[in-house]
Amino acid sequence: MKILLVGEYSRLHNSLKEGLQKLGHEVVLLGFNDGFKNYPVDFQLVKKWDSGLLKKMKIGVLKLTGFDFSSFLIYKQFWKNRNQFKDFDIVQLINENSFFCNYHFEKKILDFLFQNNKKVFLLSAGDDFMYVDYNFKHPENPSIVQPYLKGKIKDKNFINVLKYRTKEFEKLHHYIYKNIKGVIATDIDYQIPLENHPKYLGLIPAPINLEKFPKNEMKIGSKIEIFHGINRESYFKKGNNYFETALKIIAKKYPEKVSISIVENVPYSKYIQLYNKAHIVLDQLYGHDQGSNALEAMTKGKVVFTNASSIFEKHYQLSEKVAINALPNIDYLVEKLTYLIENPEEILAIGKRARTFIEEVHNAEKIANQYVEVWEKN
Incomplete structure (x- = not known):
């Protein structure tokens, strides 16, 4: 099969890619390097306007006009190479926000992937709408929500979690679930909120290349x-x-x-x-x-x-x-x-x-x- 893996968290997709290649499949990895961890990808996306004066300008424009330059620049990188990301048998998204864009540009990228590939699957491998929603509703469940609720983490340092509680990301969640073939949990923490969901396909443990x-x-x-x-x-x-x-x-x-x-x-x-x-x-x-x-x-x-x-x-x-x-x-x-x-x-x-x-x-x-x-x- 021809497989496109989108996104990288803690080397999960790199290890899966290596396992799939041993089985004879053609695999391409698209995404970011996961910050300072610097994991390899075949097609690298880069967050721009993310520090210094450009970041301040970006935030200013966002507040004044609502236009997100970071999302736009990521979308441009994808769109420039879009022909490399079609005609795959399988596309797998590592997250509901694999491209770190706002709803508008994330949806534009996903529209292309949904329309130009055979099957798209989603992983629950990190924070997403259902995982975050479940843990706020069940604060007794051990999760990263617990230190936040105890006041250990400020809102500004919890944005990547709190965004999944917004209407925009709830909307993105429903859009993705409408178009994917199913969602796979990578460990028990992500399985718990998904149990009994009609799109849930089960838990597959994270791969390790021995x-x-x-x-x-x-x-x-x-x-x-x-x-x-x-x-x-x-x-x-x-x-x-x-x-x-x-x-x-x-x-x-x-x-x-x-x-x-x-x-x-x-x-x-x-x-x-x-x-x-x-x-x-x-x-x-x-x-x-x-x-x-x-x-x-x-x-x-x-x-x-x-x-x-x-x-x-x-x-x-x-x-x-x-x-x-x-x-x-x-x-x-x-x-x-x-x-x-x-x-x-x-x-x-x-x-x-x-x-x-x-x-x-x-x-x-x-x-x-x-x-x-x-x-x-x-």
Whole structure:
């Protein structure tokens, strides 16, 4: 098949592309590089007028006239190369706002994709209308809405979430659902709001290309290495404030036993090199299931503090831990870290189980097969 993957989050579509290519499919990836993470794409879109004086001018024009120059410039980039994005058997959108445009220009791009390709599918792999709506209506559900409701995140830093509560994006949501063949969830967090929806096609776990992660069992020397990578833009969304406080306590408690590395906003290629020597990786809070960063660390046999709730364990019928379920509770995090530091054999055991779990559930070639089956059936 000829397949167009639109958008990139945390290397999800890159890994899927690699799995699909192994199966003999022709795959093109269109989108942005996912910010500082700088993931590769075949056709790159660039956000323009996004800093400095041009950004101020853009905001001024938007306030005065309602015209969004950023959306217009993205649309122009797409339209210039539009003939490269038609006649595909399958188009898959990574999100309801894959092009980061306002309703007017996003719809113009999507109109072209819907009219000039055979089938279009949607992923629920991040914030979208149904996910955000569900979590505001169910604040008890662990999600990024929780720190916002506690006042940890200001509105201006939550715009990319709050936009899905506007009439414009609700309208875009209904337009997309009217035209797609169906929607696929990439983990349990996104499945929960979609259950029983007529367009929901099921959960397909995020793909991991195991060839990029050779099996390499950890060894523990004189110190246990703990790694914490911070994306400043999502600092409170990921629960980094809890991790940082817990690490300060651990550093004082075990100065001779642990070595702690903290990095901020580094490109993906550098990020993975920096955490290679780590035994424990602190990823994120507020959820049920892991994102791609956690999955890749688990693939390397590391113990990851991430989303791994009882709902996740039940879904995959796990009787032993493959990751540590991280909660927004400093005492809890310190307790879990303390146990691992004082029982290093448990670090090695969880790391081995984590790798096995990825091999069984997230293998990119197996996942690609699951996508192909769903695409062909619908």
